[in-house]
Amino acid sequence: MSIVNHCFRLASRPVGLPKRSDWTYGAEPVREPGEGELLVEVLCVSLDPAMRGWMNEAKSYMPPVGIGEVMRAGGAGRVVSSRHPGFAPGDHVTGSFGVQRYAVVDGKGVLKVDPAFASLPVYLGTLGAPGMTAYFGLLDTGQAKAGDTVVVSAAAGAVGMVVGQIAKIKGCRAVGIAGGPEKCRFIVQELGFDAAVDYKAEDVKEALRQHCPRGLDVYFDNVGGDILDAALTRLARGARIVICGAISQYNRTGPAKGPSNYLALLVQRASMKGMLVFDYADRYAEAAREMAGWMAAGKLKSCEDVVKGLETFPDALLKLFRGENLGKLVLQVAPASAPETRSAALP
Numbered sequence: 001m002s003i004v005n006h007c008f009r010l011a012s013r014p015v016g017l018p019k020r021s022d023w024t025y026g027a028e029p030v031r032e033p034g035e036g037e038l039l040v041e042v043l044c045v046s047l048d049p050a051m052r053g054w055m056n057e058a059k060s061y062m063p064p065v066g067i068g069e070v071m072r073a074g075g076a077g078r079v080v081s082s083r084h085p086g087f088a089p090g091d092h093v094t095g096s097f098g099v100q101r102y103a104v105v106d107g108k109g110v111l112k113v114d115p116a117f118a119s120l121p122v123y124l125g126t127l128g129a130p131g132m133t134a135y136f137g138l139l140d141t142g143q144a145k146a147g148d149t150v151v152v153s154a155a156a157g158a159v160g161m162v163v164g165q166i167a168k169i170k171g172c173r174a175v176g177i178a179g180g181p182e183k184c185r186f187i188v189q190e191l192g193f194d195a196a197v198d199y200k201a202e203d204v205k206e207a208l209r210q211h212c213p214r215g216l217d218v219y220f221d222n223v224g225g226d227i228l229d230a231a232l233t234r235l236a237r238g239a240r241i242v243i244c245g246a247i248s249q250y251n252r253t254g255p256a257k258g259p260s261n262y263l264a265l266l267v268q269r270a271s272m273k274g275m276l277v278f279d280y281a282d283r284y285a286e287a288a289r290e291m292a293g294w295m296a297a298g299k300l301k302s303c304e305d306v307v308k309g310l311e312t313f314p315d316a317l318l319k320l321f322r323g324e325n326l327g328k329l330v331l332q333v334a335p336a337s338a339p340e341t342r343s344a345a346l347p
């Protein structure tokens with residue numbers, strides 16, 4: 001077997017927004033899988049805000065990507081060959097496959113998925129890590145219950161769109177904060193949120209006062225910075241703030257902007273807690289089953305924004321930081337111009 005891989009390797013640690021020269025893109029031979037390993041043809045790469053953090057040297061919840069290593073990324077693909085008892089050629093799988101065409105992996109964290117139920121991009125979004133983040137962040141960390149007012153930022157993104165919909169399924173009032181009229185229309189009209197705040201055009205504090213007259217019981221924070229500060233001013237008694245992410249801070253070159261209105265936690269006997277989806281790995285199957293049920297029943301919609309061509313990775317990733325994605329951002333490895341056989345292979 002002589003298969004050629006194409007991959008992005010980290011070349012330098014970015015300052016501010018990553019640029020193409022922070023990676024090298026090259027071709028190299030694929031090695032045969034060893035005992036207990038499998039070879040996966042990566043069909044879709046998950047583009048996630050966390051990738052920016054993994055490029056930093058700083059200590060975090062997982063080690064940084066080393067200089068010269070293949071850029072870490074979740075992905076979905078098809079097993080080409082396997083020396084692992086749990087996987088056979090032709091199986092569709094998700095896992096941490098990196099920004100590359102082919103991955104040789106040991107099976108840890110690799111999950112089989114059914115492309116007849118949902119397309120591969122859905123398994124990277126609503127039925128993947130972002131969906132799990134929304135589910136456990138809202139219901140476990142946020143303790144959302146019927147009658148609560150739930151506010152979520154980056155509401156038209158992979159995590160946020162699921163948070164608002166699960167909030168509705170659970171009988172909450174869902175208010176989304178998003179950038180621009182198109183996203184705000186989408187979350188209300190297509191996804192069933194009760195209200196939307198366009199943070200690029202409105203005074204967020206004032207808009208939250210209007211849409212959350214009794215205050216907010218859960219604030220699911222994906223962005224940090226000024227929006228977190230504004231949400232702090234509208235807490236109901238006993239509110240829970242879920243610190244899921246802080247995308248507004250990921251490309252900062254100075255210190256992160258922390259909340260100055262934190263004393264609202266004291267006044268409202270509220271709490272603010274970080275959550276990491278990986279801590280729930282042993283409960284993914286349970287959540288995925290319930291969410292798949294909601295999808296089948298038409299209660300939970302999924303939206304993916306698919307960009308084509310592995311080589312476009314550096315520019316495609318920036319869409320997250322420019323707010324250019326609607327729903328889950330996925331990179332389809334095959335270019336737009338690939339022969340029909342190749343693109344038809346993408347379930």
Ligand SMILES: NC(=O)c1ccc[n+]([C@@H]2O[C@H](COP(=O)([O-])OP(=O)(O)OC[C@H]3O[C@@H](n4cnc5c(N)ncnc54)[C@H](OP(=O)(O)O)[C@@H]3O)[C@@H](O)[C@H]2O)c1
Nearest residue numbers: 049154157158159178179222244245246247248276277323
């Ligand atoms: N804790 C965990 O385990 C976990 C797991 C997955 C994701 N996360 C976090 O969840 C958040 C959302 O991730 P995602 O994958 O769902 O991404 P996403 O929401 O699909 O995409 C990112 C969105 O963030 C918004 N944004 C970008 N820059 C911003 C800024 N300066 N201020 C305000 N909003 C900004 C943009 O939407 P607008 O156009 O609306 O600005 C953009 O579309 C991220 O913070 C991510 O790190 C955490």
